[in-house]
Amino acid sequence: MLAVFRRELRAYFLSPTGYIFMGFFLLLSGFFFAFSNLFPASPSYINVLGSITFIFLIAVPILTMRLLSEESRQKTDQLLLTSPLGVTGMVLGKYFAAVGMFLITLLATCLYPIILSFFGTIAVWEVVGGYIGFFLLGSAFISIGLFVSSLTDNQVIAAVVTFSALLFIWILDWVLQGLPTDRASGIVFACVVVAGIVALVYFSIRNIFVSVVIALIGLGGVAALYITNEFFFDGLIVRALEWFSLLKRYEDFTMGILSLSPIVYYISFSSIFVFLTVRMIEKRRWS
């Protein structure tokens, strides 16, 4: 894992990718720093961290598009997968390399609050908390990008799909406001989810009997829930999709609150996507 991590991190600096990412990131964050701290002479650095999250939309695809897609296009995955390394080691190495690259860039931005501290007092712990949140948010986005790059061997497709996925998360809170919250729509949504799971099972094992059994269990579960706790379906769509709302949890950090639950949330979110990436590569070997 360490070998992959080192190689990957070096590769960022050997190709333009790392510099583009870093330059883009520092340019925009510097811009925001200048306009919200320097010019108005405001010491509230946390606002910068709150407003520059949109950089991820472009920066994360740049960082992650190459990770696994290039590997399968150049057939170098043959080396990694036939070595004693194991798929998990390979994926983790790559994930941490991207996160490491992000961390290095982030450390460079630490210059901004240091500059501010010469001219006034800044809330140190607030900034530290903000950085932790910002880092975790970025790591979660990187895990999405990593997963997407395992789906294709074309970097451009990986970048565009990652961008779309991040954009979806971006507008999620806004979309959620317009979604129906009544009970009937919740039930319909639950049935759609069951159908989705059944379809997934059917297309991976192609066994009608098992699929039907799972469908019946799922629908039975929905019915049972309706009988025991019908309020469960009120606003179910919104509650389910809110799980993906990475930004909502970030708001706490920008308000200077450092609580455990969003930290756990971000780490589990990243872990799930890293795990899905491992499964995806394993699956490709079986097909």
Add this chain to the structure above:
Amino acid sequence: MVQVINLTKRYGQHVAVDNVSFSVEKGEIVGFLGPNGAGKTTTMNIITGYISATEGSVKVDGFDILEEPEEVKKRIGYMPEFPPLYLDMTVQEYLNFVSDIKKIDRVTKKRSMEKIMDMVKIGDVRKRLIKNLSKGYRQRVGLAQALIGAPPVLILDEPTVGLDPKQIIEIRNLIKDLGKEHTIILSSHILPEVSAVCERVLIINKGKIVASDTPENLSKRLGDTGRLAVRVAGPERQVLKLIRGLAGIKSVESTGVKEPGTVDILVEAEKDIDIRRPVFYALSRAEYPILQMKPLDLTLEEIFLQVTTQEKEVS
């Protein structure tokens, strides 16, 4: 050392490898011969654990690839058809990286890398980026990568493809040398290559093993000394008549005049009969000097035709 049992790989409806079984003993050099799309690469990819089989099992040194993949992968050095090279690294960095992912300890790493670079003769390009190397050098770096960690089993997929004749000979000699210490499975679609290097040949066609024998037996079985191309200085009709009169001749035909005053003929002998001497003496006595005489190697297509039809006759 390597046991492959009832291996089958299906891609949807297409059967790439169909119930293949074979085993390779320690120290053997086995050649996989087959046309493009025969299932050579697929079989090798399964043995090395790159892809999984639909059915059947692979055991290396007693370890099953599904149950203990790490143990198996430690024992195999794999050089795929397209060497898995990182183009943005130098040769030395690349080999260093491979040593790391193969978990070679630091003490022996440097020494073994030097030895391998020496063996495949890439020491002089060690500082160059792989993207600037020629195909021949890339192929050698690919081979070096497989040798790292001194795995007891080497699997080489078309190791000489894209090399110039001199390099081909070098690589073949290297493989022969490696065969003293390693068990080697290599694939090729070139018959002379396999017969030059391998102790045993598996011919694979359409996902099935159609023949398995030593190169000598295979050649004998396929009778590749049975056809001669001869250029004779003499009148066509008399020469043809003379040869036809010899014993053990199956057919004679003229392939035209390529040099003034001579005629090229193609002589086919009956099975297991060496007709080179009778042809020589007969033409010499008639004072029609032989200017050229060479046995015709069967092309791979012809061998396939023969092997597949023979199999049909047996079954």
